[in-house]
Amino acid sequence: MSPFVEILPFIEKSRICKALTDQHKCYESHVRAFWKSAYYIEDDQAIHSAVKMKDENDKDIDVAMKITVGDIRRVLELNDKDEDPIHVPERLCKGLWFRMGYTGFVNDQAYAKSKLSKPYKFLVHSVIHALGHRKGGYDESADYIMNIITCLILNRPYNISQIIFNHMLNNIKGERFLQYPRFVQMLLDDQIPNLPKADDDELVLDHMDNETLKMLNVYRGVEKDKEPKLKSKFAAIANSNYQAPADDKWRHDNKKTPTTRTPKATTPKAAPKRTSKKKKSPPYLIDEPDDVQLEDVNVVGGDHEIFSDEIENIIADQDAAKVTEKAGGEKSGKHIEAVKETLVEGEVHTDSSEIESDIDLTHIAPTTVVSGKIRMKGPSRKKKDFDEEDATYVPSEVENITKGRGKMKRKAQPTGEVPRGQKIRKTIAKVVKDISGIPEVERVENVEMEVPVQSEF
Numbered sequence: 001m002s003p004f005v006e007i008l009p010f011i012e013k014s015r016i017c018k019a020l021t022d023q024h025k026c027y028e029s030h031v032r033a034f035w036k037s038a039y040y041i042e043d044d045q046a047i048h049s050a051v052k053m054k055d056e057n058d059k060d061i062d063v064a065m066k067i068t069v070g071d072i073r074r075v076l077e078l079n080d081k082d083e084d085p086i087h088v089p090e091r092l093c094k095g096l097w098f099r100m101g102y103t104g105f106v107n108d109q110a111y112a113k114s115k116l117s118k119p120y121k122f123l124v125h126s127v128i129h130a131l132g133h134r135k136g137g138y139d140e141s142a143d144y145i146m147n148i149i150t151c152l153i154l155n156r157p158y159n160i161s162q163i164i165f166n167h168m169l170n171n172i173k174g175e176r177f178l179q180y181p182r183f184v185q186m187l188l189d190d191q192i193p194n195l196p197k198a199d200d201d202e203l204v205l206d207h208m209d210n211e212t213l214k215m216l217n218v219y220r221g222v223e224k225d226k227e228p229k230l231k232s233k234f235a236a237i238a239n240s241n242y243q244a245p246a247d248d249k250w251r252h253d254n255k256k257t258p259t260t261r262t263p264k265a266t267t268p269k270a271a272p273k274r275t276s277k278k279k280k281s282p283p284y285l286i287d288e289p290d291d292v293q294l295e296d297v298n299v300v301g302g303d304h305e306i307f308s309d310e311i312e313n314i315i316a317d318q319d320a321a322k323v324t325e326k327a328g329g330e331k332s333g334k335h336i337e338a339v340k341e342t343l344v345e346g347e348v349h350t351d352s353s354e355i356e357s358d359i360d361l362t363h364i365a366p367t368t369v370v371s372g373k374i375r376m377k378g379p380s381r382k383k384k385d386f387d388e389e390d391a392t393y394v395p396s397e398v399e400n401i402t403k404g405r406g407k408m409k410r411k412a413q414p415t416g417e418v419p420r421g422q423k424i425r426k427t428i429a430k431v432v433k434d435i436s437g438i439p440e441v442e443r444v445e446n447v448e449m450e451v452p453v454q455s456e457f
Helices: 002-013 017-021 028-037 069-076 090-099 118-131 143-154 160-173 181-191 210-216 308-326 332-342 353-358 386-390 397-403
Strands: 039-041 046-054 060-067 367-370 373-376 423-432 441-450
Touching: 002 017, 002 118, 017 118, 028 046, 028 181, 039 160, 046 160, 060 181, 069 160, 069 181, 090 143, 118 143, 118 160, 118 210, 143 160
Parallel strands: none
Antiparallel strands: 039 046, 046 060, 367 373, 423 441
């Protein structure tokens, strides 16, 4: 009980002390009869109901009763008023909960009691079980539970009696379960003091005990060092005569008057000059003069030596190549014809060095570089005229012959008796010769002839 001792004086002095601590005995038959026959009349804004009891002649009679907001306020000693609000600004409520040390997210739909330190966790648990209208979900606090706790800590007015009455009215229109059994029995005993009560009819309620305190003293899934810590007491928890802040604020504006301090006189110091660092420009490539004589260079690579004479020959070849490129397309046609003459049609050319050495690369037709490879420009294709494109295609005799070559099939000759008037086809082979040197092709023609058929009779 030691972790929750600090919050107990605040609960005992609050206006919900009786609603939280009064362990009134409940009787199931009376509570069930109340909710079964309850109905709401809007004219007097009261919930009407009836319970059964015995008369002097030991007969069952119905005893009528009604419950108003004033009855709830008087019996539970909530000390609120009809004009007190039942809504609290969300900003005010959440600001107060974070002042209590709430460690969850600010935009949580329902604030969980496990995100608070142990004293505030005990307070929220007590309010949820005593004033909550639900049959379950005791880990999260509804919006009106948050409003009740906020108004109790800040000493703000809040109509708790109206909240309880509204939930009772919703239960009549809905499921009609045994809601607020302890409060209903307290209201019944207030209006009908001589209700019969049997021990076997007692409705057992789970009140807070040591097992409940042990459960509240543990944070599941949270390490001991990361449990929410209790902050210092504030507002009505620290002072019962606390005055609520104005303008829907969750704390007073405690502005302290600043102490006047004389600044020390300091001599201004000259700021050091900043020297701009020049960036070094990248080195440029400088060509050597032509009159410098090249010394013999001995480069070892693959057991070959390169001397200055060979270097001069390479430079001369490169200069000659540049001159040929400037010549343009005037000599390109001649060069192509010269290359074509060297490659005689019908001769087989190999990739040997003897044939390649005969062709000078500087006299080949202009080349085109495509993705790192050199491709020679071939002769452009001649476009057909408009008349040639529209002309109808007439196959030649040779094409007709070669097209049907090998596709002609010979039908089987009939055997046995042939019916009268039957025509027999006789194949005759003809030879067609073509001028263009195509080999002879047999052409098959179908010849029809009549064969007389003898009668059996």
